[in-house]
Amino acid sequence: MDISQKILLNLKIGNFNVALSNTFLASCISALLFIIIAIVLGMSAKRGKPKKLAYIAEMIYELLNNFVKGILGEKGKSYAPFIGALFGYIMFSNLLGLLSPLGIPGLTAPTTDLSVTASFAIIGIIYVHSISIYLRGGLNYIKHFFKPSFFMFPINLIEEIVKPVSLTVRLFGNLFGEHVVYEITFALISFGIPVLIMALGLFTGLIQAYVFSMLVMVYLSELLELNEGGK
């Protein structure tokens, strides 16, 4: 039973040694799966000649809009595509982890790799900060570090640095722990009992995707200061 990171391919580009791992291939597969499903669902709702799949597509659209409007308000609809993409990508990545005992090189959860979860967190935080700079101006953005009192600057700065770290470690820890328990259970009993662990893994994967995107939205609403009459 081996839970270390497996490296599939060692490239040498110029002066850099690039090691493509198992989880990199899995993240590509999960992204491709999500893109294909999203395009099929989107194309089914063509104007004038919608197919039956359009029911499911519209249901997903409604769910996503209600999810985003619940925290960001009516004007939050413009942020729904990014939040939906983040949620869907993380959800597909987590669910791919259920196929890991097969041993096929590309089918593990990419989120068991710290680099993958760190990149999700960094992208989310860059999105939040750049939207806040763009909508509220650079001066207001710098002033919000000094907001409650001038001496709160170190605490606000540390809080802004801890946010992506906590997002990373939460997603990584939940999924890597689940992966370890899964592998151990499969090594002990290969029939029957792992179904319970699979159900737990499914539940955990969905909840973690939900919590990640919900937290990115909460950080966005904080920085836009939506309840104080900001934009």
Place this chain on the structure above:
Amino acid sequence: MQSAILFFSISIVTAGLTIALAVLGASAAQGKAASTAFEAMARQPESQGGISGSLILSLALIESLAIYALAISFVILFANPFTASVLNLIKTLP
């Protein structure tokens, strides 16, 4: 040789104790949060949807503190930064 055995046994005990204590605190907090949420739902049944969403979010946030401790425990067990120096030390000493 003795000190290497001591180092490894202490690090294993620490890794186990870290996650055990973290889960103790996290489960107590989650139990309190869930019980208060159920009480609020029973008091006003039409607020179930909103309270369920907030309950799931707060359970995941409380759990993430236990996950930080789990990450440290994994680092101690699988990626211990001091094993290399300890093994170097026991090569030089008898």
